[in-house]
Amino acid sequence: MSAFHADIGFEFGIPDIVHGRAMSIHAGELLGWFDVAERDLPWRADGVTPWQILVSEFMLQQTPVARVLPIWSDWVARWPTPSATAAATPAEVLRAWGKLGYPRRAKRLHECATVIARDFADVVPDDVETLEQLPGIGSYTARAVACFAYRKPVPVVDTNVRRVVARAVHGLADAAAPSAKRDHADVGALLALLPKAAQAARFSAALMELGATVCTARTPRCAACPLRACAWRDRGFPPGSTVRRPAQRYAGTDRQVRGRLLDVLRDNVLPVTKAELDVAWPVDPVQRERALASLLDDGLVERLADDRFVLPGQDRNDSTASR
């Protein structure tokens, strides 16, 4: 722990009913570690706006930091504000998103920009309640924006926080499956014990960072952990349940087919024919049609009057022929 934080006496604790003790996470230890171990991520730099932080949170949903870095930098340079984003077409947004995954996130980000530009004078709201009403923003993202963009002392519960609390506080290898009910309880417990000072927001960031870089899911680096107290270690690192949920396959799923179809549309500036889409998934026409129908339904693809296909809002004129 650094000298700067040595006098911080507050602790973050959650009553452990099962084991009849109240383990806690020492804020001073955690913050002292964060002072030296914090990653130098571009969306944490001075001068980054709340909107740009919001963009990073959209991109980081279910997506590793390393893959977000280059996309985010190009994105915020091109569209630095909500109104600039809203002025782009969905097609442009989907191309910039590229293969970051879950293209619905890109579409929701565009919708979110539109609402903020139109209804909030181009200013990202700073309170959780309002943020949660925006497209693509749920409990986590709302709290992350309030905390990281506006330094509000609100708990942020993500997969990292769930895992750190499960281990250090409850002595379990893994967190229970995410649930709105449990998360609400966690938020309540966190809020009651969150540091009240300006350090509160930083504490939330540090807790997430610990889960992301030290208390990781697969091979935790316990030797590098700053926490002196850990219920999981005290119990001898008991393994998690061997009964895992069914593996989330990808190969052969509708999601893969959707990905292939969107790939074709992203790569073609001109409208594509049905035949050009068909070759992207030739083996199973039934699945291909189902995937295409769902993309149309999601507003991620548009069918033109001549039965060719484009990304939504894409210029449908053949630029090679003024004819």
Add this chain to the structure above:
DNA sequence: GAACCGTGGCG
């Protein structure tokens, strides 16, 4: 609560 929604890297 469960299912669904992309993609790629790592152990």
Add this chain to the structure above:
DNA sequence: TCGCCAAGGTT
């Protein structure tokens, strides 16, 4: 190799 996992949200 291949299952697991990554700063979730919506239906």
